Amino acid sequence: xxxxxxxxxxxxxxxxxxxxxxxxxxxxxxxxxxxxxxxxxxxxxxxxxxxxxxxxxxxxxxxxxxxxxxxxxxxxxxxxxxxxxxxxxxxxxxxxxxxxxxxxxxxxxxxxxxxxxxxxxxxxxxxxxxxxxxxxxxxxxxxxxxxxxxxxxxxxxxxxxxxxxxxxxxxxxxxxxxxxxxxxxxxxxxxxxxxxxxxxxxxx
Numbered sequence: 285x286x287x288x289x290x291x292x293x294x295x296x297x298x299x300x301x302x303x304x305x306x307x308x309x310x311x312x313x314x315x316x317x318x319x320x321x322x323x324x325x326x327x328x329x330x331x332x333x334x335x336x337x338x339x340x341x342x343x344x345x346x347x348x349x350x351x352x353x354x355x356x357x358x359x360x361x362x363x364x365x366x367x368x369x370x371x372x373x374x375x376x377x378x379x380x381x382x383x384x385x386x387x388x389x390x391x392x393x394x395x396x397x398x399x400x401x402x403x404x405x406x407x408x409x410x411x412x413x414x415x416x417x418x419x420x421x422x423x424x425x426x427x428x429x430x431x432x433x434x435x436x437x438x439x440x441x442x443x444x445x446x447x448x449x450x451x452x453x454x455x456x457x458x459x460x461x462x463x464x465x466x467x468x469x470x471x472x473x474x475x476x477x478x479x480x481x482x483x484x485x486x487x488x
Contacts, residue, residue: 296380326387330390402447405419427446
C-alpha cells in the first residue's frame with residue numbers, strides 16, 4: 285500500500301444497474317477477476333479506508349457499505365451518500381467499471397486536491413469531465429443535496445456552482461497519464477475487447 289493516505293476515504297460507486305451487460309456490472313469478470321475486485325485493489329493502493337456505495341446484501345462481504353439517502357438518483361446520489369458518511373475531508377470517488385485507471389493517477393489526484401482549496405478536483409479528458417474518478421471535499425454534499433431535492437441529477441452541472449480544480453489532458457499527459465485511462469466498460473463487447481487488449485500485453 286505504498287503511497288497510502290489515511291486522511292482520504294475512497295468510495296466505490298457500485299449501485300448502478302447495467303441492462304446492457306445482462307448482469308450486475310460489479311461482478312462481471314475481466315481476466316479472471318471481477319471489476320469489483322479490481323477497483324477494490326485500486327482504491328486500497330491509495331488509502332486503507334475504502335467503502336462501497338451500494339446494496340449491503342450484495343457488497344457487505346467485500347468492504348463496508350454505504351447506502352444511498354436519495355435512492356434511484358444515479359451517481360450523484362451515491363456521491364452524496366458517500367460524503368455524508370465520510371469522516372475525512374478528502375474523498376476519492378471511483379466508478380466500479382474503470383479497470384484501466386492506474387494507482388499513480390489516483391495518488392496524483394489526491395496530491396493535487398491537497399494543494400488547493402477546491403471543492404472538487406476532477407480530470408477533464410475526451411472533452412468531458414470525469415466525475416467518477418475525482419476527489420471531493422465533504423462540502424460538496426451540500427450542493428448535491430440541494431440538486432437531489434430539486435430532482436436535478438447531473439453531476440457536471442454542479443461544477444459550475446462550486447470551486448473546481450480542473451485537470452486537463454495536457455496536464456495529465458505531462459504527468460505521464462493517458463486520457464484513455466478513463467475508459468469504462470458498459471457492454472459485453474467492450475469487456476471482450478478489454479480481454480483482447482490484456483492478452484496483447486497492455487497493463488490495467
